[in-house]
Amino acid sequence: MIGTATSPAPPVPSPPADPLVAYYRNVRQMNLTLAKDRYKQGFKVRTQEYIRGRGTLAIVDEEICMGCTHCFDNCAFESISMVDRKFALPEYSYTSRKAIIIEENCVGCEKCAIVCPVDAITMVTKHGFVVKDGRVVSTTAPPPPPPRPPTPTPVKLATLAPAPAPKAPTPAPSPPEPAEEPPEESGEEEGEGGDAP
Amino acid sequence: MMETEYGPGRTIPHPVMFRVLDAEADDTTIPEIKVEHKSEYAYYPGCVDYYDVEMQFSHMNYGDTNHGIIFDSSIKLLRAVGIQPMILDRSFMKCCGHDQLWQGKVDIFERMRDYNTKIIKMLGVKTLVTSCAEGYRTFRLDYKLDGVRVVHITTFLYERGLRIPPQPETAKRIRVAFQDPCRSGRQMPIDPVYEEPRELVKRVDNADLVELKTFRADAQCCGVAQMMYCNDKTKGLTRKRMDEATEVDADYLLTACPKCLTHFGCLHHENRWQPGEERYTYKVMDITQFLAERLPGDYPTGSNVDTKRKEPPLPGRRG
């Protein structure tokens, strides 16, 4: 946007008369192509780093996240939200943001982990799944799924847990915005839950 | 937050880009080099295209922070002072190795240095012009380029007497602030670049040079050097520096370092997250881009050659 104020925005396709200009144009084009190709290769390697498959979940390390919103922009399932965090220091105070995962929506597609520039997002297995030989497999006899994976299973309420699960956690900083794909999400969640036993 | 004494403790930001740059260093066989235009003046664009791809990839900055235009602008400016430089492009050169050196990967740096030195000697370069503060420092101090004059582009343009034609009458006066990069200023024991960019800005007749709160040798860092980290703290530093530019009511914040440009641009764009929350009304750009925009004529490299580059998304967008 800045550069387009006085310079012509679209590339000039006409063949330049000056051989020097042609040289510079070729080099510029070649450099850009090279960078893109090499970058794509590096990106391919990066996609192999995380565990994948259903039964995985993204988690954010709050300490490391710096609020760049890459993951927010890249998430196709509306399962990331940004919250503000204030820093008050003796001489200076400012606001930064943090990403949080809405676990109900997360399908474990690992896209956010790949795009995170500081590796603040990692993929973990959901409750009832373990990593065996590099694959995520469900354990054979899982306990009934609790509403939140990290909460320790209580004695009595565990049996009642499946009923309040769908409506219980609506995270506060979730953006007020017309949802498009929640049905698909919940379907996925239920399918996974039903798959296990 | 660091659990052990080993290493930076977290991933160095932009893991894909650094993986690519490090992987470049592995192959040190010297290829067949065919340069169509040979000259004793060489221009080294550095990593601008890689930064550009990275910034486009992080599409938050889509089109907003344009690194590739530094290349175009530098060629335009060099041609304006009568130099037709040879380009040390990335098909046969490697990264200069600044970031690798400062991140502690000395073996990778040494591989890059030896390779690049061989190529520069082979091509018979007499003057190496670089538009990047870090490249300037690295080629000047950390390489042993005997017989090659390494010069920052602002110094070079100043020496060759770059003339900016008078701006149109309708152009309103602008206030321009310059951020001194650490690498070309404080960290250069010889020939620090302090005055040349300022002199060049003064040659634009509708521009008033304003100084930030700290400038020249005690200029505050932009917050991120050598791409070691990107976190809330560096963000705070960047914001602090950009607030200084707001305080002096600048219209343009110029810099000569791609790292400064990246992080100023990042925060500049990020700040428009919510409409009406905008704090920074000025533009952030590289000094070469600022000067080249004020020269008549087209970019010899075809301006923005990336056809897929789009306009930045509007503020307040959804994912």
Add this chain to the structure above:
Amino acid sequence: MQIEYVKGKIMEGRQSGFPRQYGPERSDHQPGIPLFPQEATRDLVVTFILVAMMFFLSAFVTPFLGPARGPQLSELIVPDWYLLFSWGLLKVADIFPQFTIGQGTPLKTEFSAAFWGDLLSGIPVIFLLILPFIDRGREARPAKAPVRSAFGLAFLIAWIFTSSLYSIREVVAQRWVSPNGAALIPDFTMKWFFIIPPVLVGLTSYIALRRLGYQPMRRWLVPYVAGLAAIVVAQSAWILFDPAGLGVEARPFTVEIAIALGIIAVPTVAVAAAVLLAPESTARKVSTWAGALGLIGFLAFYGGVAYLDQPRALGWVLSVLWPNMNTLVLIPMFAVLTAWLGTRRPYSTYEYLLNECYQCGKCHTVCPVTKVEDDALGGLNLVYNTFKKQHDGVPLWTCLACDACSAVCPLDIQYSDYILEERAKVHARMAADGGQRE
């Protein structure tokens, strides 16, 4: 024009190439008492009191020393060990011309060997007296003042070590003899000890100390080492090829002598060639290996010749080497040593520079990281904590290397260089432990 003016203002009063672009010029405002006249007056009073006490004691409290020992009791008269240097200086004084001026007048002065010896002994005292007037620099540490240190070391070698050695020249001449009965270390060689080793020590320590202070020393090293190598080669060639070089009795042992000279000359020439032609890192490696291999080779040769039961050969080899000790033993050693010291990487001695810090805290004031880092509330000081290796690497890995600290440092400590070195070390350790931890 304007830019030149501003640059001139910035660099005003500084040497060109001085790595400082910030802050006011250093000044020599040292609070203290001037030497003259205040300190001098006080010292004179103390001196007079001491002299008065000595006079008093010697006049009134004279101890009984016993009868004097006759000179016929011992052939060799030597004083106590701590006075040997003075004795040696008196002995060497006969190299000076002896004459008398003002014969027959009241002002008759005899420039005898005794006079020259007294003068030689007095030179250190005179030098120490005038030293404060010559050396007006601020620097008190010997390692930071290479010229002064080099002169001092050369002085010590010549006046203390060599002269002490020279005072027992008769003992040396009796104890070490060649197979034909001549002295292995003749008087001529020992007189040269007053010149050659001090010069070598002085130049070597100058080069080593400058290198310690991050100076490229190639301009000094090349002529110095090349010159030394040329001397060694010339001397060896003269011994081997000139008919006057080797005595008739030593002729049958030419092969052994040639091997010994080769063991000495080859490493020297290799080092000189490496310093002259190769880059610094290669020269460093070459000097290390040349020194080690030369030493091992010489010891092996020595032991081999002795083992082969050729004591006569060994004696003749030594009869060639020892009289030329200055050129054939000392010069090769110093050539290799100087090349090694002058090309070594000063990185490993960085903490030596950081030790200059007197903790004024300016760096902490300007450090941008401590303004935003949470640990700053707990007293994080990047420079101090990195140096002390505290805070689990936080100071090392959060440093921006923006050099704001070096810019304000009154002692010009380049902290970012230290950061470079430390990070490289950590990565090297990680590689040794088996790859990246991440």
